[in-house]
Amino acid sequence: MTENNKQKYSLGIVGGTGKEGKGLAYRWLKAGHTVIIGSRQHEKAQRAVEELSEFMGHTPEGLQGMENRAAVEACDIAVITVPYAAHKATLEDLKDALQGKIVIDVVVPIMPPKISKVQMPAAGSAAQEAQVILGDTCQVVDAFQNISHERLMGQGDTDCDVLVCGKGKAARDVVLGLVADTGLKGWDxxxxxxxxxxxxxxxxxxGLNMQHKVHASGIRITGIPDQV
Ligand SMILES: NC(=O)c1ccc[n+]([C@@H]2O[C@H](COP(=O)([O-])OP(=O)(O)OC[C@H]3O[C@@H](n4cnc5c(N)ncnc54)[C@H](OP(=O)(O)O)[C@@H]3O)[C@@H](O)[C@H]2O)c1
Known part of the structure; x- marks a missing residue:
């Protein structure tokens, strides 16, 4: 498939007014996908559309802003980019609208103030929590946890890989395609x-960011030759 005839999706980003959501929106818009920025407030979603348009130097054809529920109802694939403290309530609220969809969960269970200490929820992870809340008709797939919004909004080499895990190989493959469309290397x-x-x-x-006074450390998988 060439770049032009690759499948294009409508991506509804819940909490898309935030840092990570806007970074992903920027990358997917550049790849030709439709992006619906979701927010608890319609006006805030519209402001994020204006900010992204200004950043990109034009208003991309496929960019819209809506309330979270409308964004989820209108999208093919939903993306969750809210703080962990809002994860459970947001998913419970949108559960009916998310049924049958692939849900890309970007949320990390960061629990301030100890943000450099791993603190997993009882379900095992935020993704597993989401899968339990949403039920079996949804396929929850984790991605982008290890890539900072600063790198997503940057222009150069992102120097960071993306690990994709979640329910079902077919769903992971769809998300791996969307990772590739952001210009990043994804791994199943x-x-x-x-x-x-x-x-x-x-x-x-x-923790590494704090120790080394940087903002956006990331990971690379090594030892696997490039596929021809
Ligand atoms: N920032 C990064 O570099 C980065 C990297 C990897 C993963 N992540 C993960 O991605 C998620 C989003 O991170 P972020 O930095 O983009 O967060 P953020 O900017 O602090 O928040 C994102 C959006 O979440 C919504 N939100 C905030 N509080 C909420 C609440 N109580 N209920 C419902 N929605 C609420 C807000 O949207 P509205 O007010 O418009 O509704 C906000 O714009 C987090 O779980 C984070 O762990 C972030």
Whole structure:
């Protein structure tokens, strides 16, 4: 498939007014996908659309802002980018609208103030928590936990890989395609039970950021030759 005839999706980003959501929106818009920025407030979603348009130097054809519920109802694939403290309530609220969809969960169970210490919820990870809340018709897939919004909004080499794990190989493959569309290298990191490692790594990276006075450390998988 060429770049032009690759499948395009409508991506509804819940909490898309925030730092990580806008970074992902920027990357997916550049790849030609439709992006619906979701927010608890319609006006805030519209402001995020204006900010992104200004950042990109034009208003991309496929960019819209809506309340979270409308964004989820209108999208093919939902993306969750709210703080962990809002994760459970947000998913419970949108559960009916998310049924039958792939849900890309970007949330890391960061529990301030100890943000550089891995603290997993009882379910094992935020992704497993989401899968329990949403039920079996949804496929929750973890991705982008280890890539900072600063790198997503940057222009150069992102120097960071993305581990993708979650329910079902077919769903992971769709998300791996969307990772590739952001310009990042994605890896199939297996079933949803592996999400605790992927999400936990973020606290390790936050600790490294603090130690080395940087903002955006990341990970690379090595030892696997490039596929021809
Ligand atoms: N920032 C990063 O570099 C980064 C990297 C990897 C993963 N993540 C993960 O991605 C998620 C989002 O991170 P972020 O830095 O983008 O967060 P953020 O900017 O602090 O918040 C994102 C959005 O979440 C919504 N929100 C905030 N409080 C809420 C509440 N109580 N209920 C419902 N929605 C609420 C807000 O949207 P509205 O007010 O418009 O509703 C906000 O704009 C987090 O779980 C984080 O762990 C972040």
């Amino acid at each position: 990191a297996g079933p949803i039970e592996n999400a605790m490692v992927v999400e936990g790594l973020t606290s390790v990276l936050i």
